[in-house]
Amino acid sequence: MRDFILTAGMIEKTRMAIENSLISAGVRTALLIDGAGNILSNCGKDSSDIDTISLAALAAANLGATSQIAKLIGEEDFSLLFHKGKTDNIHFGRIGSELILITIFREDVSLGLVRCRVSELAKTITEIFEDN
Amino acid sequence: MALIDLSKREVHCKIVYCGPGRCGKTTNLLSVYESMAEKDRGKMLTIDTKGDRTLFFDLLPLNLGTIRGFNIRIQLYTVPGQTMYEATRKLVLKGVDGLVFVADPLKVRRQSNIESLDDLRRHLQDYGLKIEKMPLVIQYNKRDLADTPTPTLTIEELESDLNDTLKVKTFPASAIEGVGVFETLQEISKQTVRYVANKHLLADMK
Ligand SMILES: Nc1nc2c(ncn2[C@@H]2O[C@H](COP(=O)(O)OP(=O)(O)OP(=O)(O)O)[C@@H](O)[C@H]2O)c(=O)[nH]1
Numbered sequence A: 001m002r003d004f005i006l007t008a009g010m011i012e013k014t015r016m017a018i019e020n021s022l023i024s025a026g027v028r029t030a031l032l033i034d035g036a037g038n039i040l041s042n043c044g045k046d047s048s049d050i051d052t053i054s055l056a057a058l059a060a061a062n063l064g065a066t067s068q069i070a071k072l073i074g075e076e077d078f079s080l081l082f083h084k085g086k087t088d089n090i091h092f093g094r095i096g097s098e099l100i101l102i103t104i105f106r107e108d109v110s111l112g113l114v115r116c117r118v119s120e121l122a123k124t125i126t127e128i129f130e131d132n
Numbered sequence B: 001m002a003l004i005d006l007s008k009r010e011v012h013c014k015i016v017y018c019g020p021g022r023c024g025k026t027t028n029l030l031s032v033y034e035s036m037a038e039k040d041r042g043k044m045l046t047i048d049t050k051g052d053r054t055l056f057f058d059l060l061p062l063n064l065g066t067i068r069g070f071n072i073r074i075q076l077y078t079v080p081g082q083t084m085y086e087a088t089r090k091l092v093l094k095g096v097d098g099l100v101f102v103a104d105p106l107k108v109r110r111q112s113n114i115e116s117l118d119d120l121r122r123h124l125q126d127y128g129l130k131i132e133k134m135p136l137v138i139q140y141n142k143r144d145l146a147d148t149p150t151p152t153l154t155i156e157e158l159e160s161d162l163n164d165t166l167k168v169k170t171f172p173a174s175a176i177e178g179v180g181v182f183e184t185l186q187e188i189s190k191q192t193v194r195y196v197a198n199k200h201l202l203a204d205m206k
């Protein structure tokens, strides 16, 4: 695992990409984190109400655990990580091998759309972080 | 792994407290939590099993002020010490920048300390890290038990079991009384920030 060094340019590019793709589609919160639970980007309207530090730590651990579970039963990894709640749903998507994009959304946004946008974003975000 | 945000001028580091089950890792974090001013600490997150055993990890985010214009943010984690939680322990160590090994002085725990240190060394190796190269301090916890009838190991015995080859800084402590906790944290934070700065920021931090 490597350390991430964020510049203002990277942060801005990432934020724009996430805003244009997910937030404009109605996703409430999107959080880009690394495998150690650090927050790289935080977008959307509810993000100040949520304890994002705890969320990032738990999500990183949760995805790590899920990968291990996959290996135990002979799978490479699970492609879909999604929890459905009464009002809020949460989706975890891998971005390359080191980053995770967490999205929180409600009924007005479909899971299919979120999955599709996250996989598009994976490419854009990977490029932003690889250029550096 | 550290995160360095040049635009906000923040450095984020991950420090993990390791050691055998019941050695006092969670107690260390609770003690830090209680002694820090509210503005410098975040929420403490703990995931407990039955009773007080850590199942996955504890997390305490801290704000340690600024060093050369960079805001130092530290996340303290504890691993679950019990042997059976090896897989989760390894996950928590992912991306670690600094380590505290908390040793238990109970005579009956002598072998557990040694095994726990071996387990740590092995997990770090799997992540491509060498324990000798990492920021690391050892804390000899529960020193308050030395004056009680409970059979405990002396500092010399602990030294020869755990620190014979590593030769890192050690701190006697009684986490339950808050003794030695801050000294341990101060030293590991200093080492960790220096380690991260040496890797990346020498030029920027001057
Ligand atoms: N006498 C004494 N007891 C201590 C001290 N520190 C911790 N304890 C006690 O040791 C027990 C275990 O402490 P924890 O902090 O939960 O241990 P842990 O290392 O987090 O254990 P796991 O989560 O199972 O890995 C508790 O009953 C604590 O009160 C100390 O300095 N002195």
Ligand SMILES: [Mg+2]
Pocket: B025, B026, B027, B052, B053, B054, B078, B079, B080, B081
């Ligand atoms: Mg614990």
